[in-house]
Every structure is written in C-alpha cells, then in structure tokens.
Amino acid sequence: MRKTLLLALIVAGLLAGMAATRWLSLPPPLRANNAAGQFDAVRAKARLARVLGNEAPHPADSAAIDGVRERLIAEIRALGLQPRVTDRFACNKLQKSSGVSCARVRNVLVTVGTPASAPNLLINSHYDSVPVGPGASDAGLGVAAMLETLALLKDRQLPRQLTFLFNEGEEIGLIGARAFLDADPLSRRIDALINLEARGTTGPVNMFETSVPNGAAVRLFKENVRNPVANSMAVSAYRLLPNSTDVNTFVEERDWLFLNFAPIGNETRYHSPGDDLAAIDLATLQHMGDQLLEVGGALASGATPEKRDSDKLFMSIGTRWLLTMSAISPAFLAVLLVVGLCIDFVRRERRTEALPVATAMPLLLLVLLVPVALAWAGLSLVGTLREGQFWRAHQTTSELAIYAGVIAAGVALLAGMKRWTLPQLRRAWWLLFVLIGVLFSVFAPGAMVYFLLPPLIFVIGTASRTRKPAAETAGSLLAAMLLFVTLGAALGLVQDLINSGPLWLLALLGGLVLMPWLIEARPLVEGWRWSRVAAVALAFAVLAWVPAAVAPAYSADRQQQWTLQYVVGAGPDQPLWSVVNDRKPLPSEWAGFGPWRQGTLPFSTRPRWLAPARPVAGLVPARALPVEARATPGGRRVRLRLQSNGADSIALIAPPAAVIAGLGIPGQLRAVDRGAKGPYSLTCTGRSCDGQVVELSVGPRPVVLQVVGTRWALPAIAAPLVAARPANARPQYLPDASITIERVQI
Incomplete structure (x- = not known):
C-alpha cells in the first residue's frame, strides 16, 4: 500500500511537472516601474495603438496601409526625426518554393547615430498585415519595439549609425526586403541585422535564427541579453521548415551578421482577426524590446564582431543563462560518454554476472516508441469521435493524456523487465540517450547540446560510487533534474510550436524527459504481478483521454479555423462555396446551404468543403x-498585361510539368527553383497590379495558365452563411474571399 501511494504521488508529480514545462521559459514579468533608458512596454503598445488606428487589416499596397503608413511617419516625426519613404514596384522569389510575388511597396526608414564610414546596423520589421487580420503582433510587436527603441537611442552619442527599416510587403513574399536590397544604396553599407517577427501573441521571445557560422552572433547574444531564450536545436530545425522571414531574402545576397527574434505563444490568433491589440502580452513586448535594446545598443556602441568564428551549440537554462559550447566539442564528448559508459557497464557486468546492459537498450527504445503509438491511437480515436482540432481550446488536456500514456507504458514495460537491475537500466538508458542524440544531430546538428550534460553527470556519479555508494543514485537524479530544466523547457516551446499537430510527436520528446524518472520508480513495482500492472497502466492511459474528449474544442480566445470563399470558374458547373476549416464536419445549420462534399480546387490541393452556389x-x-x-x-519570353477587374490579388499558376525558368516583371525576372514541389506561380498583390505587365520565361511548348483573381470580400449572398458560422470560429491564414478562375494559353 505504501509503494502504491508513493507511485501515485510520483505519477501525479510527473504529470504536474510536464504541465509546467511552459513555465520554464516564461518572459520576465512586466516591470511596474522602468528606470531611465529602460524599455517601456506600456508606452510602446500605446505607440502601436496610434499607428494601427482602427485595427483594420492593412495588406501591402492597399488603402488601409496608406493610413497606417501616414500614422507611422507621424509617430516618427513626433520623436523629432525625419523618416524617408522609398517607393518601388518589386518582385521577389518565394522562399523554398517555385513561386514569385510582386507588389508596389513603400518602405519607411529612419537613421540615427553618428555619421561615419563604419557600416550601419539594420533593425528590421514589417508594418503590413495579412488581409485576414490587423497584425498587432505580426509584426506590430516589432514595430512597437522599434519605435520605443528609436525613442531611447535617438539622443545617445552612438559611434555608428543604426537604420530602422519598417518594410512593406513581408506577408506577400518578403517584397519590402527585396526592394531595399535592389534599390536602396544604404543596403551596401549594412553589416549586421536584427530582425523582429512573430508567430503568436504571447510567451517568451525566442532568438530562433542566426547567421552562419553563428559563433560571433551567439557570443554577442550571450554577452548582452539578460533574459535569453534560445537553443541551437530550434535554429537547426527552423532551417528544415518551409517558413521564411525577411532574413531569408537579406542573406541571399548579403553576408551580414544577424539575429532573428519572435514569440510563438498562442498561434491560434496568428494570421487571424484575433491578432489584435487586446491579445498582446505586455511581458512579451517587454521581452522583445529589452533584447532589441540590449543587442542593438551593443552593436551601435562598437564594431560588428567578425564572423570567422566557428559554429556554437547553445541552450538557455530558464531565462537567466545561455550555455554555449563549440560545435566540435559535442562529438568528442559524445564519444567519451559512449566509451565511458561501455567500459563501466562491461566492468560491472563481469562482477554481477547479469545480462549485458546492451540487451536492455532495444527494450528501452521500445519503451520510447510504444507511447508514440498510444498517442497516435488516442488522438485518432478522440479525433474520430469529435474530429477537427479538438485540443485547440484546451491543449494541455491532450498533452497530459499523451504524457500519461508515456508514464503508463513506461511503468508497465519496465515492470516486465525483471531480469535487469536498476543500475543496469540506468546505464542502458543513458547510453541509449547519447546515441539518440547523435541520431537527432544528423538531421538537426544543434540538438546535440541537450544530450550531453545529463549523461555526463550520471557518469560522474557512477565513477564516484566506490567511495560513496549513494553517488550513483544522486548522479542519476541530478541528471534527470537537469534534463527536465533543459530539454523539458525546450519541450514547453515545442508544445506551442506544433499546436496544430502532429501532437503525437510530444510522446517521443516527453518520453526522453520522463524516462530517467520512470527507471528510478521501477523498484516500486518490483514483485507485482505484471498482468496487474499492465491492466492498471492501460486503464490509466485510457482514462487520461477523458478530459481531452469532453473539453470544449474551441473558445473565444482559441477559435476554430473557418474561411468561407465564393469561387467562380472552378469547373464547367455553377459557382461553388468553399469552406476551409480543420476538417471538422459542418454544423447542421449549414445543411440547408448544401449539399456539401469534401474536395479540392484547381489552384489548391488543400481539402475543403464544397457546395453549389448561385451566380452573382x-x-x-x-x-x-x-x-x-x-x-x-x-x-520563349512572354509578356502579359494584368487586368484586376476589382481583384486585390492576381495569381498566374502553371502546372508542375511546365517548363518555367523565370517569373517577374520586365527588368525583374526572377529565376525559380525547378526542384521545388508544387505548381509554378506568379502573384501580384495590390492596387498597382491593374495594368501591370508581367514576364515569364517558358519552354517552347504551349503552357495553360490559371488566372486566379481574389477579392478579400464576399458577395452579398454570403450573408446567411457568415451569420451561420459557429460562434467560436474565424478565418485564419486565408481570408473570406471571392475568387475567380480564368485560363489563358501562352
């Protein structure tokens, strides 16, 4: 009974600890009072509120962004500074895809500091929004941080110049960055960049991308930022993702030292009407502003560090310390750990005559993989009953169900490994842990930083056991604690990053954090009948999904994705209604607007609900x-003149089989990546597209282009459907729109 109670307390403590992983990297609390020269988040948000005005969406080259630009210029002039505005029609190759995007963009720039021959520091963010939301965080947070930092630095005696670039057109293909590189002479005087972005509205501001090699940038960050949140695993992983920021365009042609910052908390408001001023967390804004002021002030006060340094691996511990190591050191340390652990368990096995520790490693790997299967099964079963992103409003309930599965499978499977002693399981686990780290580092080299120190602490503990028998247990527990505050903190960030799925990945990462604790708890189930342990563990794993199965899927804060579109020209039949959501079945109120079916549209392979609509x-x-x-x-080189006829955006889409070498406008023909997946596209956004001549470099054979015109508004007949949209649902990523499809052969 005593063992049962202790085991229950340990399980409860582990679940509480996993629920608290997000708290390991919280931004510093909002300061009640700011010292002279400190970043003031309240004042910064007030500046942003004046710039955004009525918080209407303001995509590039729209009437709404004209007002935002005027208010931004007025805000800068109120600081006693005179900004300059550049105006250019520009095209930019879409990062990591076979597309090109064009628009007329107006960048707003202001420079402070002592004129000198030294290169400038560029501080960049964008002031345009997506057409579906006001962009108060993306990238209003960056605009607010830049304005407040500008106010704090403008009167300082800085030995070098800082240029603040508020660019237009990031959301439609990083076009403002391209216009700056192509046409602004100042771009040739830059040698360092701080970029501010956002993929959410709350949480810590992560430094998630650096120049390569990163040694100089990481040292600059470490020496000047008081509350760092960063890790090289995230930096490595980001390079594999299709996401992009202005940095991707800048570094294509410039060898700048750079740091890229963004918060990722509550992505459900990102690129939606929910990205408003009310959603901004002042602590998040303060964290961004503090880091900008600390790093920007350091760069403005001295020369940019040389980029010749080798790469560094790094991770933040809490928000107080940044641990760094040479990128070469982990390889040697990993080899030493593997050799040391192997020697230790070989010597120990000769004395104990037990099964070799190596035979436990495949079973421990199974202990890691079974919870992944349980998580997938749980998500699939609850998803079948509810469908959609049922975890969206209360993601923690699903996360805890996944971690409960890790604990249940771990306890049951470890209880069945009766022939292995606790010391053997410890050694087998930490050796396996290092090898998993080596495997991770093949795909994300920065990940290895998380797989070295905990096993090193364990090895030190085992080496001391001859003098102090309790040292091994102490070393194992200390290693598990360090793993929780390092990899556990990273897991807290990953939970925000993959809140749209796949959540089953949390079972693997959670298993890495939980495994050493489960091994230490194994003695509590020794002597128990395995069938009983397995039955209780299975029941616990199943019951853990009950809260996730009954919790509301959506809330006012975390709403369902729901975009309504009116589409003309998708086929020979009548127009269509299109609903893009998270594949959740439509509510019964929508049956009268049907019949609805699952399908795709000619210009997109994304599944959606489709139903016939009346002509307009x-x-x-x-x-x-x-x-x-x-x-x-x-x-051939082909030119076409665009006629928008009221469309806010026009896309020319060619099939993947077409031979397309370049897309753009005369004088700005951009080479496209033929190796990228998907169709070729040339998109023009904004008022200036009407009458614009575009240019395509194509093969000798005819090519049929789809001409997709998008109006960011619905026809009047959509009013009943808009009224029937569920209460906690809103467009995200894609705006409600009217879309026409034409075809032209060239």
Whole structure:
C-alpha cells in the first residue's frame, strides 16, 4: 500500500511537472516601474495603438496601409526625426518554393547615430498585415519595439549609425526586403541585422535564427541579453521548415551578421482577426524590446564582431543563462560518454554476472516508441469521435493524456523487465540517450547540446560510487533534474510550436524527459504481478483521454479555423462555396446551404468543403492578356498585361510539368527553383497590379495558365452563411474571399 501511494504521488508529480514545462521559459514579468533608458512596454503598445488606428487589416499596397503608413511617419516625426519613404514596384522569389510575388511597396526608414564610414546596423520589421487580420503582433510587436527603441537611442552619442527599416510587403513574399536590397544604396553599407517577427501573441521571445557560422552572433547574444531564450536545436530545425522571414531574402545576397527574434505563444490568433491589440502580452513586448535594446545598443556602441568564428551549440537554462559550447566539442564528448559508459557497464557486468546492459537498450527504445503509438491511437480515436482540432481550446488536456500514456507504458514495460537491475537500466538508458542524440544531430546538428550534460553527470556519479555508494543514485537524479530544466523547457516551446499537430510527436520528446524518472520508480513495482500492472497502466492511459474528449474544442480566445470563399470558374458547373476549416464536419445549420462534399480546387490541393452556389452578377474575372512573345535560346519570353477587374490579388499558376525558368516583371525576372514541389506561380498583390505587365520565361511548348483573381470580400449572398458560422470560429491564414478562375494559353 505504501509503494502504491508513493507511485501515485510520483505519477501525479510527473504529470504536474510536464504541465509546467511552459513555465520554464516564461518572459520576465512586466516591470511596474522602468528606470531611465529602460524599455517601456506600456508606452510602446500605446505607440502601436496610434499607428494601427482602427485595427483594420492593412495588406501591402492597399488603402488601409496608406493610413497606417501616414500614422507611422507621424509617430516618427513626433520623436523629432525625419523618416524617408522609398517607393518601388518589386518582385521577389518565394522562399523554398517555385513561386514569385510582386507588389508596389513603400518602405519607411529612419537613421540615427553618428555619421561615419563604419557600416550601419539594420533593425528590421514589417508594418503590413495579412488581409485576414490587423497584425498587432505580426509584426506590430516589432514595430512597437522599434519605435520605443528609436525613442531611447535617438539622443545617445552612438559611434555608428543604426537604420530602422519598417518594410512593406513581408506577408506577400518578403517584397519590402527585396526592394531595399535592389534599390536602396544604404543596403551596401549594412553589416549586421536584427530582425523582429512573430508567430503568436504571447510567451517568451525566442532568438530562433542566426547567421552562419553563428559563433560571433551567439557570443554577442550571450554577452548582452539578460533574459535569453534560445537553443541551437530550434535554429537547426527552423532551417528544415518551409517558413521564411525577411532574413531569408537579406542573406541571399548579403553576408551580414544577424539575429532573428519572435514569440510563438498562442498561434491560434496568428494570421487571424484575433491578432489584435487586446491579445498582446505586455511581458512579451517587454521581452522583445529589452533584447532589441540590449543587442542593438551593443552593436551601435562598437564594431560588428567578425564572423570567422566557428559554429556554437547553445541552450538557455530558464531565462537567466545561455550555455554555449563549440560545435566540435559535442562529438568528442559524445564519444567519451559512449566509451565511458561501455567500459563501466562491461566492468560491472563481469562482477554481477547479469545480462549485458546492451540487451536492455532495444527494450528501452521500445519503451520510447510504444507511447508514440498510444498517442497516435488516442488522438485518432478522440479525433474520430469529435474530429477537427479538438485540443485547440484546451491543449494541455491532450498533452497530459499523451504524457500519461508515456508514464503508463513506461511503468508497465519496465515492470516486465525483471531480469535487469536498476543500475543496469540506468546505464542502458543513458547510453541509449547519447546515441539518440547523435541520431537527432544528423538531421538537426544543434540538438546535440541537450544530450550531453545529463549523461555526463550520471557518469560522474557512477565513477564516484566506490567511495560513496549513494553517488550513483544522486548522479542519476541530478541528471534527470537537469534534463527536465533543459530539454523539458525546450519541450514547453515545442508544445506551442506544433499546436496544430502532429501532437503525437510530444510522446517521443516527453518520453526522453520522463524516462530517467520512470527507471528510478521501477523498484516500486518490483514483485507485482505484471498482468496487474499492465491492466492498471492501460486503464490509466485510457482514462487520461477523458478530459481531452469532453473539453470544449474551441473558445473565444482559441477559435476554430473557418474561411468561407465564393469561387467562380472552378469547373464547367455553377459557382461553388468553399469552406476551409480543420476538417471538422459542418454544423447542421449549414445543411440547408448544401449539399456539401469534401474536395479540392484547381489552384489548391488543400481539402475543403464544397457546395453549389448561385451566380452573382457583376463579378468580372481577373485576366492576363498576352502582349508580346519572343523566342529565346531553348524557349520563349512572354509578356502579359494584368487586368484586376476589382481583384486585390492576381495569381498566374502553371502546372508542375511546365517548363518555367523565370517569373517577374520586365527588368525583374526572377529565376525559380525547378526542384521545388508544387505548381509554378506568379502573384501580384495590390492596387498597382491593374495594368501591370508581367514576364515569364517558358519552354517552347504551349503552357495553360490559371488566372486566379481574389477579392478579400464576399458577395452579398454570403450573408446567411457568415451569420451561420459557429460562434467560436474565424478565418485564419486565408481570408473570406471571392475568387475567380480564368485560363489563358501562352
């Protein structure tokens, strides 16, 4: 009974600890009072509120962004500074895809500091929003942080110049960054960049990307930031993702030292109407501003560090320390740990005549993988009953169900490993842990930083056991604690990062954090009948899903993705209604607007609900009219004139099988990546697209283009559907829109 109670307390403590992982990297609390020269988040948010005005969406080259720009300029002038505005129609290659995006953009720039021959520091963020939301965090947080930092630095005697670039067009393809590189002479005087972004509205501001090699940038960050949140695993992983920021365009042509910052908490408001001023966490804004002021002030006060340093691995511990090590050191340390652990358990096995520790490693790997299967099964079962992102409003309930599965499987499987002693399981686990780290580092080299110190502490403990028998147990517990505050803190950030899925990945990462604790708890189930342990563990794992199965899927804060579109020209039949949501079945109130079916549209492979719609008079499609074609070696150069006919965005889409070498406008033909997946696309956004001539470099064979015109508004007949949209549902990523599809052969 005593063992049962102790085991129950340990399980409860482990679940509480996993629920608290997000708290390991919270931004510093909002200061009640700021000293002279300190960043003031309240004042910064007030500046942003004046810039955003009525908080209407303000995409690039729209009437709404004209007002935002005027208010931004007025805010800078109120500081006694005179900004300059550049105006350019520009095209930029879409990062990591076979597309090009074009628009007319107006960048706002202001420079402070002592004029000198030394290169400038560039501080960059964008002031345009997506058409579906006001962009108060993305990237209003960056605008607010820059304005407040500008106010604090403008009167300092800085030995070098700082240029603050508020760019337009990031959301439609990083076009403002491209316009700055192509046409602004100042871009040739830059040698360092601080970029501010956002993928959420709350939480710590992560430094998630650095220049390569990163030694100089990481040292700069470590020496000047008081509350660092960063790790090299995230930096490595980000390079594998399709996401991009202005940095991707800047570093394509410039060898700048750079740091990239963004918060990722509560992504459910990101790129939606929920990204408003009310959602901004002042502590998050303060964390961004403090880091900008600390790093920017350091760079403005001295020369930019040389980039010749080798790469560093790094991780923050809490928000107080940043641990760094040479990128070469982990390889040697990993080898030493593997050798040391192997020697230790070989010597010990000769004395104990027990089964070799190596035979326990495949079973421990199974203990890691079984919870992944349990998590997938739990998510699939509850998803079948409820469908949609049922965890969206209360993600912690699903996370705890996943971690409960890890604990249940771990206890049951470890209880069945009766032939292995506790010391053997410890050695087998930490050796396996190091090898898993080596495997992770093949795909994300920065991950190895998390797989060295805990096993090193354990090895030190085992080496001391001859003098102090309790040292091994102490070393094992200390290693588990360090793993929780390092990898556990990273897991807390990952939970926010993958809140749209796949959540089963948390079972693997959670298993790495929980395993040493489960091994230490194994003696509590020794002597128990295995079938009983397995039955109780299975019941616990199943019951843990009950809160996730009954908790509301959506809330006013964390709403369901729900975009309604009216589409004309998708096929020979009548127009269609399109609903893009998280694949949740439509509510019964929508049956009268049906019949609904799952399908796709010609310009997108994303699954959606489709239903016939009535024709609407006066909705004229956007068009692309051929104006010139001339032969080139191996193909043709074709020019077309765009007619928007009221569309806010026009996309020319060619099939993946087409031979396309370049897309853009005359004088700005951008080479496209033929190796990228998906169709080729040339997109023009904004008022200035009407009448704009675009250019395509194509092969000798005819190509049929889809001309997709998008209006960021619905026709009047959509009013009943909008009214029937569920209460806690809103557009995200894609705006409610009217879409026309034409085809033209070139």
